[in-house]
Amino acid sequence: MSEANHEVTRSALDGHNAERTIDRREDGTMEQQQLFSLRAADEALDGTVEVRPNLWLMTSEDIPPLLFTVDETARLLSIARHRVFDLIREGRLRSVKVGASRRVSAKALFDFVATLEVEETG
Incomplete structure (x- = not known):
């Protein structure tokens, strides 16, 4: 992907403009893709919409980490490394x-915090 397309991607991410599109060249054709995917939440009554970035159009620096080190996990949970x-x-x-x-996955971290919340209310 050209540097110009990367710049468009970065500027759209900074502004979180859901209607912003970029042209992407594949097999000599130009196609337009949405930078963000908008989906209605599963049968939500409050009308909320889930906005997800199109990972295929993001640079590696823009993608959040999938795995965290023990030190990063400790910092995120505000606990000591040995406690992790x-x-x-x-x-x-x-x-x-x-x-x-x-390494601790983002999903494992999310599930752990959800379990703590259930234990707290239960």
């Missing part, structure tokens, strides 16, 4: 190995 390892060892926080390093 305790939660992993106890099976309360899911993690994966990448080489010799331990």
